[in-house]
Amino acid sequence: MMRKSSSWIWMAVVASLSVGGCATFHLTQEPFRNNGKKLAVIVGLTNPGSLQAAQALSEAVERTSRFQVLPQKKVAQAIPNYPQLIKGPYTSAYFEIDEDYTKTDLGRVSEIQKHLGVDYLYILWAPTSVQSGGKSLFSKNHPLVHVVAQIFEFPGAKEIGRGKYVLRVDEDRHELVPEDLALVAREFAEKTRMPK
Secondary structure, rough: OOOHHHHHHHHHHHHHHHHHHOOOEEEEOOOOOOOOOOEEEEOOOHHHHHHHHHHHHHHHHHHOEEEEEOOOOHHHHHOOOOOOOOOOOEEEEOOOEEEEEEHOOOHHHHHHHHHHHOOEEEEEEEEEEEEEEOOOOOOOOOOEEEEEEEEEEEEOOOOEEEEEEEEEOOOOOOEEEHHHHHHOOOHHHHHHHOOO
């Protein structure tokens, strides 16, 4: 009886860790050399999940990295009709995102960068949000926001990195779980050699 109970507890802990916003980011240009410090996080969709993710990730990257992150308020002022739709790097997004990084509209990406004048654009798309499994004694049932991202360096709109991760939403506070964002931001800062 004790063995069955401890197995169940272990499975619940592993499940909560695997769902809990595990960051996945990898560089597409290695070795990576910083050619500037100015960065903006922008969205490629107009849905509330994408906008909330961009706001929260901007703040997390600013806290954990040496990038000079353009605040979302200034992003919105600089880009006409922000947020704008940018064709993203995926083919479908129902429960999970099927990435296809050849689909991103690089012309639109370059046009937006001209308005911002930054060295790096971190563009994210959060096209889907799903409810996670049931509640348990050790974990809370969180809606999950699936995110796919690309990071471009300018001039030239050269892709330097890609990301795909899941963020939990705290329904009581109506915000993304800060620990999930901290993981994403920390990994991004470390892999770009810009941690604080």
